[in-house]
Amino acid sequence: MAREMLGIDIGGSGIKGAPVDLSDGSFTRERFRVDTPQPSKPKAVAKVLAQVVNHFGWEGPVGVTYPGVVIGGRTMSAANVSGHWIGLEAESLIADATGREITLLNDADAAGIAEMRLGAGRGRRGTVVVLTLGTGIGSALFTDGVLVPNTEFGHLQIDGEDAEIRAAAKAREEHDLSWKKWAKRLSVYMGHLEALISPSLIIVGGGVSKKSEHFLPLIEGVRAEIVPARLVNNAGIVGAAMAAEAADDRAAEAADDRAAEAAHDRADEAARSAEAAR
Known part of the structure; x- marks a missing residue:
């Protein structure tokens, strides 16, 4: 039987979650979405996360994404959410609010x-x-399949401002840009990124990737292969569930190691007792 895990994706406008079949990334129940609280302060967001967990009646570990840097369960940046997240022990806060074991990671990494x-x-x-x-x-960098976490390439400086201010999907909507004009901005951004890390493949995700035929063919001046994400906007939820699975496996392995060590210690103690008795 395929293993199932709950993943939740915190976005600037919506918080989305679903149980995931980890064998193929499909949702085993319909995705549940709640608007992100405004302002998106930690306790308000944690309350919504508890609502998502309760919606599914979920009892096991949960993977949660965060739109910023996450180090050791602590959120270290807050570009598109409340500044109250910076430096917060967010993983513990969410665990307390939901009553579940939480694995928190950067949304693009997921x-x-x-x-x-x-x-x-x-x-x-x-x-x-x-x-x-x-x-x-958001950005996620891999070398031979190994993740380099928290890259945050959306904040690279181009013409004196964060790249995402000009090239995010939100910028296209806010400035009513044609696909061609937006593709030109993406071309500049991807060209700048390519000069820094020389990727062989660029995978473009997010909700707008469902319309990739409108803009990916218009990107110019980039050597790397550019393809749309296959999981589209569900990738964050799926990756969060995978992260929760990995954390649960590590915890189980650590528990097995502790049990084996305890058994070894008991055997040593028994041997010493027997030797003393002789």
């Missing part, structure tokens, strides 16, 4: 994990970058 395991990056070696185009630009 999407990248899913794409590399089940999507457009499956089996690809070398340097691969996954870009999620939405409220901002």
Whole structure:
């Protein structure tokens, strides 16, 4: 029987979750979405996350994405959410609010994990970058399939400002850009990124990737192969579920190691007692 895990994706406009079949990345129940609280302060968001968990009646571990840098369960940046997240022990806060074991990771890293395991990056070696185009630009960098976490390439400076201000999907909507004009901005951004890391493959995700035929063929001046994400905007949820699975496996392995060590210690103690008795 395929293993199932709950993944939740925190976005600038919506919080989305679903139980995931980890064998193929499909949702085992219909996705549930709640608007992101405004302002998106930690306790308000945690309350919505608990609502998502309760909606599914979920009892096991949960994977949660965050739109910013996450190190050791602590959120270290907050470009598109409340500044109250910066420096917060967010993983513990969410665990307390939901009553579940939580694995928290960067949202683009989660999407990248899913794409590399089940999507457009499956089996690809070398340097691969996954870009999620939405409220901002998220990024996930892989070298020979290994994640380099928290890259945040959306904040590269181009013409004196964050690249995502000009090239995110939100920028296209806010400035009513044609696909051609937006593709020109993406071309500049991807060209700049390529000069820094020389990827062999760029995977473009986020909700706008469903319309990739309108803009990917218009990108110019980039050597790397550019392809749309196969999991589209579900990749964050799927990757969060995968991260929760990995954390649960590590915890189980650690518990087995502790049990084996305890058994070894008991055997040593028994041997010493027997020797003393003789």
